[in-house]
Amino acid sequence: MSIAIRLAEARVADLAAVMRVMDAAFDPAFGEAWSRAQLLTLFALPSARICLAWDGDVPCGFSAARVAGPESELLLLAVDPARRGRGVGARLMADWQGWAAGEGAEDYFLEMRADNDAVHLYERCGFSECGRRKDYYRGDDGVIRDAITMRRSVVN
Numbered sequence: 281m282s283i284a285i286r287l288a289e290a291r292v293a294d295l296a297a298v299m300r301v302m303d304a305a306f307d308p309a310f311g312e313a314w315s316r317a318q319l320l321t322l323f324a325l326p327s328a329r330i331c332l333a334w335d336g337d338v339p340c341g342f343s344a345a346r347v348a349g350p351e352s353e354l355l356l357l358a359v360d361p362a363r364r365g366r367g368v369g370a371r372l373m374a375d376w377q378g379w380a381a382g383e384g385a386e387d388y389f390l391e392m393r394a395d396n397d398a399v400h401l402y403e404r405c406g407f408s409e410c411g412r413r414k415d416y417y418r419g420d421d422g423v424i425r426d427a428i429t430m431r432r433s434v435v436n
Contacts, residue, residue, distance in 0.1 A: 297339035305358035309421035352380035
């Protein structure tokens, strides 16, 4: 029997749980994962938030985002590969945008590796490509990849 996914704002005490998902979700070949130190900086920023998804007592996903005026940026989104395809990513996306709207955001941005399959989730959530950074990601696998910037606006 599957337990319903629960979302909760992460605290510094949850850093190990966030890193557990990070380690499972991000392939080191791409060089996209953040370090503990990078994540710790987010906890100190009043304009940033990390949301952790739980399946019972097991962390299974997280999002990290920040708000700057009327804009919000998704910094990271990760779902444990063992729990993908269950709507965790979509729930985290909705939670991010709901939180950011409450903080006054009207435009939502994210950036991702051009060959990342998460593009399908982002498109389903109403995002579309608005820019590209040529040769941005340099992973441990030796391949150089473009970064795609995606945007969703609630105002036109």
